[in-house]
Amino acid sequence: AAVTFRAALERYNGDPDYDARNAQGFYDTMRVLQRQIRGDAQIDGMYKRSEQLVAEYNEKVRSDIKYQEADKAYDAERFDEARRLFAEVPVDAQSYEKAQVFVGVCAYKLGDLDGAEEVFDRYLNTYLQDPKNQPRQGDTVARARRAEAEATAVFFWGLSAFKRADGAHSAQPGSGADHWRKVAELYDGYEERFPDQTSYASVAMYRRMMA
Numbered sequence: 001a002a003v004t005f006r007a008a009l010e011r012y013n014g015d016p017d018y019d020a021r022n023a024q025g026f027y028d029t030m031r032v033l034q035r036q037i038r039g040d041a042q043i044d045g046m047y048k049r050s051e052q053l054v055a056e057y058n059e060k061v062r063s064d065i066k067y068q069e070a071d072k073a074y075d076a077e078r079f080d081e082a083r084r085l086f087a088e089v090p091v092d093a094q095s096y097e098k099a100q101v102f103v104g105v106c107a108y109k110l111g112d113l114d115g116a117e118e119v120f121d122r123y124l125n126t127y128l129q130d131p132k133n134q135p136r137q138g139d140t141v142a143r144a145r146r147a148e149a150e151a152t153a154v155f156f157w158g159l160s161a162f163k164r165a166d167g168a169h170s171a172q173p174g175s176g177a178d179h180w181r182k183v184a185e186l187y188d189g190y191e192e193r194f195p196d197q198t199s200y201a202s203v204a205m206y207r208r209m210m211a
Contacts, residue, residue: 020054027054067095074102079109094142097149100127105156113160120157124150151194155204158186162207183211 027050034047070085083106089099104119127133128150135142161182168176187208191201 023050023054023056026050064089064093064095066090067093067099070099070102074106077109079106082106083110094145097123097127097146098152101149101153101156104153108156108160113164116160117157120153120160123153124157147194147196151190151197151200154186154190154194155197155200158183158190158204158207161186162211165211180211183207187211 030043030047030050033043037043066085066089070082070089073079073082073085083103086099086102086106089096093099100119100123104116104123107113107115107119128146135146161179165176165179165183168179187204190197190204190208194201
């Protein structure tokens with residue numbers, strides 16, 4: 001049982017609640033084993049590791065609570081509240097990057113295009129370019145989360161640029177060229193860059209054709 005819990009954490013992690021339960025299961029099992037088999041170096045080492053993991057994953061759960069609150073507000077279309085809550089997600093949360101992007105998504109939903117684009121620009125062109133923010137090599141879960149956040153930022157920045165272009169064209173036919181170019185730039189090759197984002201990709205391709 002202990003080996004199963006540990007394997008689940010090391011190979012299939014990514015869900016904060018599930019990870020915390022696996023960590024707790026690993027710890028509880030190792031505590032029983034250590035009491036039953038005293039003085040075994042391997043058992044003692046695994047017990048120490050279980051203590052570290054249960055502390056680590058319980059902290060991650062606490063850090064992601066704010067994200068879960070924000071996500072509920074977003075689903076209920078309370079975008080002002082969600083925007084505030086996403087901004088409060090701590091940097092050590094597993095969903096930190098997605099939360100930062102959704103600050104911009106909420107701004108877009110509220111019609112604050114300047115605020116939305118500022119968030120997307122800062123995330124894509126500052127945060128992602130900083131070497132200290134790169135996921136650890138081999139951390140497939142973190143890289144998947146990064147790809148999802150990046151795809152979302154690019155997609156909604158493109159929607160914002162499209163809304164600007166369409167508004168300019170409606171006010172004066174033939175205008176808005178800079179915004180159309182931005183749409184084309186952001187959505188160029190979107191489906192190849194983010195192959196997992198099938199729902200976003202179809203919209204991006206259509207907007208790219210219109211630009």
